[in-house]
Amino acid sequence: MKTRIKEFRARHDLTQEALAKIVGVRRETVVFLEKGKYNPSLKLAYRIARALDTTLDELFIFEDSDFE
């Protein structure tokens, strides 16, 4: 899974810590989310999308290999 969290975060001029504070997670979680190493729950994914004024489809990019 790839994410565009970093890109959207930069657009909103937010630091990792600021985004973490908005969505209520640790900063490390935002780091792993941006690297695509952590699959968030639907609830967290939705909260991030809302915080970044976007949709889940825009934020998370799934490839066929992710479902294998």
Place this chain on the structure above:
Amino acid sequence: MEKIYRYKLVLGIIIMLSGIISAAFLEVEASISIILISMGLVIFVMTALRLFRRGELPDRDERTKKLAAYGITYSWLLTLVLIMVLYWVEFFKLAELTAEVILGILLFFMIISANVFRWYFMQKGDIE
């Protein structure tokens, strides 16, 4: 400051004080006082450090809770294997195992392995 941190700090101080009081006024083994003082100090210092480091961000979130749960699960499974090994060691009389030794081994093994697994998953970021 969240209530849980306040309670932990107070608990640390109470344990430490009980250790000091037991050493000064009660006739108990010195090792008990030392254990109480060390326990209280560890609880107090760890809580204070956590409180200092976390700032306004949460100490635990869905990722850390999930990884801690997986750490405990893996530790439990590994302990099950260890129990089987200890059973066969006892069955074939390969070593002298008393109940005290086995309980000691299991106690430390479970605590250490759960923390090792949790640390490993935290480094990885997630578990697939």
